[in-house]
Amino acid sequence: xxxxxxxxxxxxxxITLFPFIIVRPKKPNKILLNHxxxxxxxxxxxxxxxxxxxxxxxxxxxxxxxxxRWKAYRQIxxxxxxxxNEENFDYLKxxxxxxxxxxxxxx
Numbered sequence: 250x251x252x253x254x255x256x257x258x259x260x261x262x263x264i265t266l267f268p269f270i271i272v273r274p275k276k277p278n279k280i281l282l283n284h285x286x287x288x289x290x291x292x293x294x295x296x297x298x299x300x301x302x303x304x305x306x307x308x309x310x311x312x313x314x315x316x317x318r319w320k321a322y323r324q325i326x327x328x329x330x331x332x333x334n335e336e337n338f339d340y341l342k343x344x345x346x347x348x349x350x351x352x353x354x355x356x
Contacts, residue, residue, distance in 0.1 A: 267292045284335035291327050291349055300327075326352040
């Protein structure tokens with residue numbers, strides 16, 4: 250993991266583009282970093298490129314259903330897993346392989 254500061258988009262506090270975690274705050278908090286580390290694990294499990302294809306496909310599916318970018322983003326299984334577990338700092342120690350599948354597409 251390589252930490253870089255300087256996310257260009259106002260609403261985004263951090264983004265993970267394997268192997269980089271890019272953050273907005275000069276001193277990112279532990280929760281943000283844990284959230285992004287969960288994405289690193291997800292990307293590794295899917296061998297990086299398929300992660301991005303799956304991520305975009307899910308976002309598009311949700312966007313077409315609800316018509317709202319932010320709501321579509323929050324429904325992506327990868328994001329749901331990361332948000333649900335970002336405050337659990339032991340999560341990655343105990344996380345099961347491909348656990349994002351437990352956060353299936355929702356209605």
